[in-house]
Amino acid sequence: MFCLTSAMQYYLYSYPTDMRRSFYTLSGMVTNMMARNVQDGDVYIFINRPCTSMKILHMECGGLVIYHMKLESGCFNLPVFDQSTHTFQTSWQDLMMMVQGVTSNKKVKKKRRKNL
Secondary structure (H helix, E strand, O other), X not given: OOOOOOOOOEEEEOOOOOOOOOHHHHHHXXXXXXXXXXXXXXXXXXXOOOOOEEEEEEEEOOEEEEEEEEOOOOOOOXXXXXXXXXXXXXXXXXXXXXXXXXXXOOOOOOOOOOOO
């Protein structure tokens, strides 16, 4: 069962992650690279280089849980963030927009060509 809610804190790791990593290495990345404690109940999001696979690490009452989503086509639309940091705090709404493929960027209007 999907137990993530909007009341939780969400952190996106800002560098590409090897999707072969599992519980111990992802929790080690949270501790060492993101300077967070995985046992705080926060949610940690990891994306691979081509943005086609996402892992979400979360501590529940029974232990660590990983949610893994791999896209058949397309890629995740990541929010704009400062890449000089290892951690980007995001929200439940941003996570849902990434999963559903919705972009929050405004559309760029192109100039129309005049027919002569």
